[in-house]
Amino acid sequence: MPSVDHAALLALFDRELREGARPDGPGARVERTGDVVRCVSTAQGWNGVVWSALDEATADAAIAGQIKDYTALGLDFEWKLYGHDRPADLGPRLRAAGFTPDPEETVMVGEIADLDLGATPPQGVRVVPVTDRAGVDLVADVHEKAFGEDSSWLRHQLLARLAADPDTVVAVVAMAGDEPVSAARMELVPGTRFAGLWGGGTVEGWRGRGIYRSLVAHRAHVAAARGYRCLQVDATSQSRPILERIGFVPLTTTTPYVYRP
Template identity: 65%
Template structure:
């Protein structure tokens, strides 16, 4: 087993418990028109069609818990709203067979990712950029279009919903979101966003993507460093990320440690 990284938090079990409490069980709405509800041992987020809709947390491990009924109740809730949704299942969630129950109810699992976290203030600062590249804060519609363009090129997916979410957040809660785009001689080639959870120790790193041809030049590291500095300056102790397999080695070298896995279970109503 590798020794802990000198910049990494030490007590991983305590850190995961803190994350579960602050970010999942005590989640707050993350955009205009969104609400968070605590219903029957489930914490769920509901908002506009372009927002993230789904289950953030479930406490369904008691002796009297009717797991299948709780799952069916969430399907009924989102079906009534006409919203596809996601059950965000973490590797340590209980009961242990919850994933099997979700699949039996019609959910389709996506690719697992790894929840990783690090001390924001301890991460490297001033990561050098390739020649001709500059970072620019996203503050308006033109910047959001650049983020959407990068995501479409980097991930090959329609990122219009992310653009709408970002515009909503920038208009309604600019202190709760920060996005950045990397420009190479004026062309957007990498982008990412930072979601801040007011009143918590955590800020989330999301959407880090780089277009083909600019990968492997340190842009991902630079965007992590840039956002971690913002998080630390705004009083957040930790930054966390749902890391894809391609990102994990980079994050480990920066000082992130693995806390658990997370798998999205999608349901189409």
């Protein structure tokens, strides 16, 4: 993305995806409480704060209010803190209130027209769209092997999205014969210029062969065909170099602060 207007792109990102957040699945809702925008779902969905406009005088009360509300619902939740959020000490304030930070990630953004999307899967690997329960099971299987995490939440959420609102989610799995070796999904946000790339993971033994890059290219072509202009990724230190070679640029950082009552 040559000659990026960083400030303008960051403002667009905040306005469309954070302050203007939309429900991310069946049973989810977006609420604004004071200067905080949050997502509320079931225990199997994603719950958390996506945007805030706080200062030194209002931050602690806002944090306490979110803890009280989510605890009353019996829900764990996440405060998704971005590197440019205010006040500058919001992270320490969250830790003092009982939140635990997960590892920091880099928000990467790419304008689809400027990305290098020529990657294809290696020989013997094919990319298969996921449209049913069998495909979702393959995605969940890859997730567990690639990340070493329970994938029951992913299985539930992806099945619900595909059944209720299939135009807002795209999932793919890379198959080597009958073996699922990589998987990823994309969330399409109606009314915005952004599509989000999520969950890209490859099982050990198949990494370093360009499969991740080919799944990025596949999803980018789908997003462009549906009229989206930009892709957004919360990148780990492993995926950031690959995305930079494709043409993504770092926009800010994001750190999930998790609260468990």
